[in-house]
Amino acid sequence: MPEVLVPASRWPRWVDNFATGHGGTDLSVADGALRGVAEDGSHFTARLPFDTAYDGPAEAGAFAHAAVVPGTWGVLLVRKGGFAVARMAGAAMVEHKIGQRHVQGRTKAGGQSQQRFARRRDNQARQAYEAAADHAARILTGVRLASTGGDHVAVDAVLGDTRLSSVTVVKPWLAVPDPRRAVLDAAIADTQAIQVDVTNA
Structure with missing residues (x-):
């Protein structure tokens, strides 16, 4: 369906x-x-x-x-490679932030080398999510409704920040690539559809 x-x-x-x-x-x-x-x-x-x-x-x-469209709402997109967050007033964007972060790709090496790579990737991902949460907490202050998309684990990690506890996620889930401005604009349109x-x- x-x-x-x-x-x-x-x-x-x-x-x-x-x-x-x-x-x-x-x-x-x-x-x-x-x-x-x-x-x-x-x-x-x-x-x-x-x-x-x-x-x-x-x-x-x-x-x-x-x-x-509500008077105030937001969009939060997060993947390991970056994030985008926007605060909306009706159909108009009033503030946004797009950030890219380097998170190391997987390695084919085995043993201890693979474990080091995994730890490094996890640390990089955690730092990326913390940065996304900082910007989301600032931009989405007072926002009650927000659409989300990207990677489920990444979005959940950001929304786990207590500063975002008042945000209620609305459908649809937005399956998006690494966030760029065009991706954010499309997500804003899709949320209103x-x-x-x-x-x-």
Whole structure:
């Protein structure tokens, strides 16, 4: 069941295209989501961004209108090779930081040499996560909702910092490469998108 991310502005057109491709589609609202079932058996379940429950009419336009961006939110992306963190005011970025860190790659050597490399990599990764946590704690002060992505272990390590204990992680999980500005910009857009699970008959 693939998940697609659809910008709210394109949602009514997406639903129209789904109905055109699969036959007339009945829309309904259940469990805080909009569900569509087509004549050929294909169906989708759409959820609003920021884990917002939907309880409005079963209409594509109304659902898109309900995809409201919070006044303050954030994005945190972490991998061993770097991090990106942003503070948002609605759809506008007000502060961000992108950092790269060198974490040694794996070695094919065995024995004590391999153990030394492993310790060095672990130390480098820990220092990278600590640096990411310092910037995240500063930039995300007062932020309640944030999307995350990159490497699960790395993100968990950063969010384990007590200074970030007030941050609630929202879907979707963002599978991103080493963070750069373009990657951060795409993550910001994806966080604001409608999340759709689609099953084609």
